[in-house]
Amino acid sequence: MARPRTPILSRELIRHTTLRLVDEHGLDALSMRKIATELDVRAPSLYNHYANKDELLDDIAATIAENVDVSGFAGDDWQDALRTWAHSYRDALAEHPNMVPFLASGPSNRPVALVRADAVHGGLTRAGWPPRTATMIGASIKYIVVGSAITSFAGGFIDDIDTYNERYPHLSQAHRLREYAAEIDQDSFELVLETFLSGLTLQYAALDTR
Incomplete structure (x- = not known):
């Protein structure tokens, strides 16, 4: 039997x-018809695997979320667990920046994301954080991670020195930012994360966790 011209359609493909x-x-340009065209099949074939585009994107979101590491929350070091979670979370989003708006919409009914949210909250409350504060810590990490993944501060500057000369005396080196964007963005993420964790450590010391 001759091999088919196109691969057998599957959810993974x-x-x-x-x-x-x-x-x-990007997300705005995506449609089931375009996906079908790329796969060299008719659009109705996709609906044998996914009911609609949102269900497909939810499945992709779950796959990306599997790379987010919350294993540290099973232990006793909540600071290191938050650090590991934040780094792996950012890495997962940064790998697919165009998916960030969809991923940032919240765990919704995605079991993979809800399992991780449960692990984070459970680890923090077991460590002695009040439930409300634990919720705010989780939300704050999300703000830090999503904000750093969805945009580049340094990449927003153009590399034309004449744009900044004279008119913006405090930005005399701004034209160099784009060249070092990845480094600056990474270091800025580390700065805000470590500053946040340092502040939490001070708050934690004031808690009665006996």
Whole structure:
């Protein structure tokens, strides 16, 4: 029997193709018809695997969330657990920046994301943080991570020195920021994360966790 011209359609192949299209063209340009065209199939074929585009994107979001490490919350070092979670969370988002708006919409009904949210909250409350504060800590880490993944501060500057000369005396080196954008953005993320953790450590010392 001759081999088919196109690969056999599967959820994994659809996810992989869709994520590549999102990485290349963004969420706004995505449609089930475009995915089908890329796979060289008719759009109705996709609906045998996914009810709609949102269900497909939810499945992709779950796959990305699997790379977020919350294993540290099973232990006793809540600071290190937060640090590991934040780094792996940012890495997962930074790998697919065009998916960030969808991923940032919250855990919704995605079991993978809810399991991780449960691990974070459970680890913090077991460490002695009040439930409300634990919720705010989780939210704050999300703000830090999503903000750093969705945009580049340094990359927003153009590399034309004439733009900043004379008119903006305190930005005389701003034209160099784009060249070092990745380094500056990474170090800025580390700065805000470590500053946040230092502040939490002071608050924790004032808690009665006996």
